[in-house]
Amino acid sequence: MVFTHSLPLVPVPASVTAGEGRMPVTASTLVFGDSPAVAQLVEAVERRTGIRLATTDAAADAGVVLGVDTAADVPEGYTLSIADRAVITGADEAGLFYGVQTLLQLLREDDRGWGLLHADITDAPRFARRGIMLDVARHFFGVDDVKRYIDNASALKLNHLHLHLSDDQGWRIHIESWPKLTELASTTSANGDPGGFYTHDDYRAIVEHAASRHMIVIPEIDLPGHTHAIGVAYPELVEAPVLNDSLVSESARLGQPLPVAGETYTGWGVGHSSVRIHEERTYDFVRDVVRELAALTPGPYIHVGGDESLGTPQADFDLFAARATQIVVDAGKIPVAWHEMGSAENIAEGTIGQYWGNTVPQGTHAEEAARFVERGGGLIMSASNVSYLDMKYTEDFPLGLTWAAIIDVESSYAWEPTAVLDVPDTAILGIETPLWSETTKTMDEVEQLVFPRAAAQAEIAWSPKDAAERTWESFRERVGGLAPLWQSEGVNFHAAAEIPWSER
Template identity: 70%
Template sequence: MVLPHSMPLVPLPHSATVGDDRTPLARIVGVIGDSPAVEQLIDGISKRTGVRLARSTESDGPADSTISLRIDPDAAAAEGYTLTVGSSTEIVGADEAGLYYGVQTLLQLLREGDDGWGLTHASISDAPRFPRRGVMLDVTRHFFSVAEVEKFIDATSALKFNHLHLHLTDDQGWRIQIDSWPKLTERASLTAAGGDPGGFYSKDDYRAIVSYAAARHMVVIPEIDLPGHTHAIGVAYPELVEAPVLNDGLVAESARLGQPLPVKGEPYVGWGVGHSSVRIHEERTYDFVRDVVRELAELTPGPYIHIGGDESLGTPQADFDVFVERATEIVVEAGKIPVAWHEVGAAAGIAEGTIGQYWGKTTPEGTHAEEAAHFVERGGALIMSAADVAYLDMKYSSDFPLGLTWAGVVDVRKAYEWEPTEVLDLPDSAILGVEAPLWSETARTIRDVEQLVFPRAAAQAEIAWSPRSAPERTWESFRSRLATLAPLWETADIDFHRSEEIPWTDR
């Protein structure tokens, strides 16, 4: 691979040769192809340069005056592509997703020089390392509009993420319309953390997000967090939840932050965790879970529904096990694959094939490793979201104004220098991939989200996509390549954090 550090390719391609020559944009008469990716490329070039290329046919001009897009299943592995920029420009995708990712790479090769805009010459063959490359957006602690979520999808899919996990419910609010339980949005969606305004997605809103994501080859995974993180359910239906369990840690943390303690039946605007639980031994609780899962499954074409399962500190272990075993089976009965946080692996009888999401640290604590391994024993696999490197809501530095520090301080280098297959003592085949979660306690606006997510999401994208053993998969190479994404993010109006670790460029 010949890949000068100055080239803006993130994530790093599987194989690439990048030269010094450029094809001037002014010489390109149009884009050939019948894929939706053609319009996406035309739109991307227009937003970046102000030049709008036309759709072309083979007869519109010589081959070196067009950009050609086509599908060839033999071109690469699934989601892969080949890209050639030279006397002619061609992207060949193994499938539509591969063609889309090839477009994203070509947009990174579009640079402005002294002689105007041009495409840097390159020969690239690329495909992902992991099939699962995800980001999570917490729309519960703070709520984000459909347009804001779509902007988030644009920015993250451009980095070749292919899953969007939406954390739709928590103690602070319920954010998705459920027809069979209407009080969830009538009563439990009105506020957010800190007493900020709440909100929820109508079914049409949710469908719009799912459709927008699908057009960018992202699968939406909805999460209904159970049996803990359920205080908001009790605001709407008090009979479904237990009284809050006020543990010493919650009381002390609430006092330190000047936040109120949870009161059953009243909206909770603090950040404390572990105090809530649904009623495990009431059959009406499972009627509720079944209805919610059924309606979500009807709305969600993707294969997954996430049932949460983390930080259920107010639920006795035996009760927790009973609940998650039933809840995972309910998801299977609805025709979906259950996903759950790693604590759910403590239950012996979780549904076979349940996918676990590990959020423990890179050095596992307590029983976290054993809980995660149980998913694999039950025929499932794992998504790695190690909190001390992959959580996008941790502070960049101890004095950064946004974020938390309970998992540590995570600068860009720390976010980049970890290996998802080395955290747990499991075969590499047990790891589906990586997900980078953004919890929104301190992120009150989409600008706050962007400050926390970018540039660290680029580090997680490279870990998930690029070959581990590639010579350029190093911090020094990454920071130089990352630096050249600044103009793209600025054009897209992404309010990224200009970390001092990165030698940012303007072109």
């Protein structure tokens, strides 16, 4: 690969050759193409530069040409050439969209005005699954905030949005057949902050916006634990809280209340809640919720949680895991679950596991994750000590937690998803980088934790692991070059001291 640090590209492409010079971009620069990516490019250039590019019906007249080569057999791939004109050819519409994101990173201002840096790029993703998660249960984020999250994540070529829609602190999606969930269990958030929920139209708007950015939405209803909020609405479905020693001591340290059956819970403690696993009514509930979510969700996945069910006996957990994953299959979707659900022998065939243990697996985590592979599924890697976006950058950072690790940008960049577990590389479907929202009340606060570390995770997911520029020294230079673009898009990124941030 030929590369110079003048090309601030993140993720680094599979192949890139930097050219000499730049292609001027002015109000007379014309754009040709019949893809939705044309309007997205025109709008993004105007936000960045104030220049409103015009479109043309004649490719020969255009300075920027966008198209799709339907004969190309490289899903999400693209080629980009910038010299006297810029030509982006996607292998599909997603590839064209990602080519536009790369073009926007090459749009720079100097003393001569705006221009596109000369380059020749051939690019395609390493992993098909490149995810990011937003916890809307502990703190709620409205539709416009979620759209903003989608826009900024998809610009980094991330293509799955995992929405954590329920937890002990709140239930965030309206279910027609169980209306008390949003009437009674959505009103608050962690720390007693305001709550909220998505109507079906709200959720559809999120899904449609994600699709326009080639992003699949994965809804999660966390079960059988993390279910205190369900009991606020329907007490007959949930067991009394199990107050373990860790929960009691941590609640006292933070000055937070302990959970009380039937009352909204505003603390952060985990492991105290469970649905009633031997009540048939519980499975009526799960079936109804999955049925409604499946009807609203065009993507192939529904996430059923499975983590931190600390008060649930193993035999009960096994029974629930088998039934819940099969309910998702019966609804025509692929179940996804946190790695603990791999402890259950009879999870549905093809269930996908999400590993959130450390890069050095602890306890039984590795064995639990491997069970998904044994039963015909794959694994999403979300190693918490390197990929959790809600961890603090430094010990004194005002937002975030530290239970998994303190994760500076370099630590976020320095891991390899296939090196964590003893499973075939082909079993690793990709990565997901989660944002849990105990400490974040606003999207500005979310973005402080997410950016620039989401860019590190995006490069791990997209770029070849053996690429010459897949090094920390290269990455820190390149991600620093994104500052002007992020500023023009209103991204409230953390200007981490280890990054040399560009001004133009």
